[in-house]
Amino acid sequence: MKLKNKLAGYLEYCKFRKELDEKTLKAYRIDLKQYFNFVSCDEPDKEKIEEYITELHKKYKQKTVKRKIATLKAYYNYLEEEEIINDNPFRRIKVKFKENVTLPRIIPREEIEQLLNFMYNRLDENDNSVYKYRLRDVVVVEMLFATGARVYEISNIREDSIDLNSGLIRIMGKGGKERYVQISNSSLLAMMKKYFVENRTEIKESGYFFVNNRGNRYTKQSIRLMLKKYTKQAGIERNITPHMFRHSFATYLIEEGVDVSCVQQILGHSSIKTTQIYIHVAAKKQAEILREMHPRNNMKIAGAA
Template sequence: MNYTEQVEKYLEYCEFRKELDWNTLKAYRIDLRQFFEYTMEDIPGKEKIEDYITELHKKFKQKTIKRKIASVKAYYNFLEEREIISDNPFRKIKVGFKESIILPRIIPREEIEELLNFMYAQENKSNVKVHKFWLRDIAVIETLFATGARVYEISNIREDSVNLNTGLIRLMGKGGKERYIQIASSEILDLLKNYYKENAKEIKQSGFFFVNNRGCRYTEQSIRLMLKKYTKLAGIERNITPHMFRHSFATYLIEEGVDISCVQQILGHSSIKTTQIYIHVAAKKQAEILRESHPRNRMNILKFVA
């Protein structure tokens, strides 16, 4: 059996037996295609794999390298479990390396305020069609910031996943993991109710809560382009992406003193290590701690006179 047939069997196993989500399957498919395009063998051995890993280090950032190696390693584990190979070359390959910490980019509070105020100022009730789409856009941005959800989670919210009476939303995260999050603001809940009222027909037909101009799912890319448009119109120079709302949401919650384990649960992180990175960027809280608790405060040191 050649590698193409074997990879398809593996991806089928991942989809139906492991129940991995579409995004994970897409990443696996891309990673394995690149691996076999480089090695040009049905079952590459240790030497070829080592060469490929070296090539990855030349081309990609550490986080991407780590994912691509993990994809190939998982595939070889599958081959070993199915007894297609008797000797797994990954048992003799050291793939560990020190991963540099890249701090998440956040949106300054004043720019979030500036963007939302600009969007609210664009409301035009005289044109029914324009008003429907405006309601959708402001509802999407408010939901991104209110929940800290990933853009694909927002895009894939189903109609029956939103309870407009209680404000409870069911999100489907990485690996098909389900979680619930509360819309705590009555203003945002009222906005979502108005959006639903104006778009009810299209929402019911598509099954998705956020719909585009054609009544279909409002895709991740459409959300990115919409945000880019409003950011530019608002005169904000920063390149704001949907994921930056997630980073900002987490960082500002931690700055306000919310326990990190609560933030982990809200974000849907499987490991608290992923959430801990937001501690590094919670500058306001850091400054407050140093201002109030630094040992110099209790020392008798002569004052500097300017």
């Protein structure tokens, strides 16, 4: 049985049944082709698979190795569920990972405030030809921080996914999973209404809430470039990316005492383990505060080390 010939069916299953996005499908395709090119046979035995896994560890970082092996496991699980194979070799292969925890980069609160102040001040400049686009950019950056949404999720928000009266937004996440996020800041909601009024025609015609100067969807790449431009103009040296707003959103909520499961739901994480990384970031900040601000550090105690 030629297992690699089942790839097309599997990818079709992932696209239409699991509703995975194109980026994920592309990664699956690359990982599986790489695997079959290495094993150079249709039904590799346990030893050959172990050899491939060893080769992955030699070439890639742990995070990449973990993803590639997860792709293979998912593929063999599919073959087993479809009764294409009787024996799933990955049930006899144990893989352990020891990953270095990389804490997400966040934006200091004062720099977020600096950036937004600069962008709002630009709205007051007398240039009506660009007002509605500057207004759009303000709302985009505000929403990145207000919702913790990914940049492609912001880019793909449909006009009918936003209730400008209640501030409730439907966001389409990974795998076509939808979630709802509430805009709770009245000032931001007022700005969203202003933006909509200024761009109503283009929004209605495109169907997307955020549009460019040609009336098309405001792409994630355009958002990245926009953010880079304003950051530089605001005099901020840090390289701020849209995803850093997501990290900052989660970290600051946890610092304020919001339950991690609530943050998980807002971010759209399928596993709470993914969200728990922000606890480490918040704990790091807490340690800095206690080290700098705790009164015990300024006390002179006789006999203390």
